[in-house]
Amino acid sequence: MINEKTKELMAAVASGADIYNYGDAKILRQLEKENPEMVDIVEARMYTGDGTDQVPYFGAILTDEGRAAIAL
Secondary structure (H helix, E strand, C coil): CCCHHHHHHHHHCCHHHHHHCHHHHHHHHHHHHHHCEEEEECCCCCCCCCCCCCCCCCCEEEEEHHHHHHCC
């Protein structure tokens, strides 16, 4: 069962996003572990810095199954 916080986060990464927040990163990794068909964890793609600022943990994007699970 996917809780409301996870659904909100899934909606936020539906079209892809870099993940900077540790709590969000943990939730998405748990989702990937329990429901790997719903989310793809990828290398951060939107980050354009030089590494001296805050760096994302990873990038995430929902799959078609993930979007269907939250009815987007």
